[in-house]
Amino acid sequence: MQTIYLDHNATTPLRPEVLVAMLPYLNVHFGNPSSVHRAGRRAKQGLEEAREQVAAFMKARPAEVLFTSGGTESNNLALRGMRRATYDTGKHIITTAIEHSSILEPLRRLAGEGITVTTLPVDREGRVSAEDLAAALRPETTLVSIGLANHEVGTIQPITALSRMIHEHDVLLHVDAVQAAGKLPLEVHSLGVDLLSLSAHKLYGPKGIGALYVRKGTNLLPLMSGGAQEREKRPGTENVAAAVGFGVAATLAAQEIEWQAAHSLRLTTRLWEGIQDKVSHVSLNGPERDRLANTLNVSFAGAAGEGLMMGLDLAGIAVSTGSACAAGSIEPSHVLLALGRDEAMAKSAIRFSVGRDTTEQEIDRVLEVLPSVVERVRAAARSQS
Ligand SMILES: Cc1ncc(COP(=O)(O)O)c(C=O)c1O
Known part of the structure; x- marks a missing residue:
């Protein structure tokens, strides 16, 4: 894979x-x-x-x-x-x-x-x-x-x-x-x-x-x-x-700085629009505009970021729950807390960061896989509560 x-x-x-x-x-x-x-x-x-x-x-x-x-x-x-x-x-x-x-x-x-x-x-x-x-x-x-x-x-x-x-x-x-x-x-x-x-x-x-x-x-x-x-x-x-x-x-x-910015923006816009279409109760962390074009940080209410990251990993998709140095830690991201997100929303965040080799087909594949991964992780959380 x-x-x-x-x-x-x-x-x-x-x-x-x-x-x-x-x-x-x-x-x-x-x-x-x-x-x-x-x-x-x-x-x-x-x-x-x-x-x-x-x-x-x-x-x-x-x-x-x-x-x-x-x-x-x-x-x-x-x-x-x-x-x-x-x-x-x-x-x-x-x-x-x-x-x-x-x-x-x-x-x-x-x-x-x-x-x-x-x-x-x-x-x-x-x-x-x-x-x-x-x-x-x-x-x-x-x-x-x-x-x-x-x-x-x-x-x-x-x-x-x-x-x-x-x-x-x-x-x-x-x-x-x-x-x-x-x-x-x-x-x-x-x-x-x-x-x-x-x-x-x-x-x-x-x-x-x-x-x-x-x-x-x-x-x-x-x-x-x-x-x-x-x-x-x-x-x-x-x-x-x-x-x-x-x-x-x-x-x-x-x-290639200008090309990269335009390429990244196209991909993260496609990803964010697709996520909003296909998954309920999502919110963007960070500014809608004037941010790094390659970065999309999204909270999926009711789903643990770690679970989402692992579910996506099993499907061959590498994302992060926050900064790499903090990965593996169960602490909510200090960045998201500083932006005023509560602990639960901070812990349900995933960072997608695209690059120069990322393609639209890859984004579409993520959009195919993501809804069922989110549903599974949310269902697991419901069954534990
Ligand atoms: C904003 C920022 N500063 C510093 C670093 C650390 O860089 P390095 O991995 O080269 O030590 C990172 C790495 O994630 C970073 O994102």
Whole structure:
């Protein structure tokens, strides 16, 4: 049975062009990019070309791009690296209630180390308000961290407008753009960000490689020691092949961003209209418009999301009950709770996230299978109550 893969917000398949570009850096150009001999210089060349590509992807300078092991590390480096750089003055950080756990968990730890963290609420569609942000900014605030697009419901935040206010207060802005990358145009200057996190495996690149954009002049201290790589901000021999793959994936993603958005919107509209036709008591989580076009998060009242996910999996359809990192947990999604859904509705949610290879036939197949899976899971819940 061929899987219908509708979990692209968890991860994406590696593009064949990316694999082809990576292979020589695993077996032929295997040198250490810090070595000065020819083999090292060849690896270094691949690494620096990749840095240029990732920089071009977000209209940054290559010197402003640090390679990391992925989105989680980029987020940790941004938050904790800033904390280290502002030890005397940085007493207050602002974030939102719907961030990824790789933001919320490090901030929870920083709160235990004496930092005050303000967590802004969001409205029913997941948007943060400029008024709430204005009210939260204080003289001792050093950093605001907001995701550009939410991983579970696809809400897009008005970063450009917020960044103006943040900079008027002389505060730095970190943006987690892991889910937005490849789905929305990314320009660090028009967004007005000082730090921005990316991850390759969300845009058809390899896992285990990401980047942190650090605007020129921004002071950030490393979290590890033991090497001078990545401008001494991220020591350790770089994953050259993965960086090369990231560079190619980012270049290809930028080329087809408009096509991908239109393709995704066609598919998620078809899916949502079909679900409303065929299944009763469903509700959309997140905004109707102006969200990530590939993301559709739906609550099926009276059916447990875990049961739906497993029923669909048995039928060869891969979806998620929330963020991948929270999957398997029986806790309701903190994102859906923050949007004002009650616990039961949050636990009955499924996230469908389509990708560049998803077809209309696959969506139609999902619409064929889904009503009976929902009915079975609802019947099981009724029989237990
Ligand atoms: C918004 C967001 N930030 C960060 C991450 C973590 O990225 P990585 O898997 O590369 O560590 C994810 C992954 O799901 C994400 O969705």
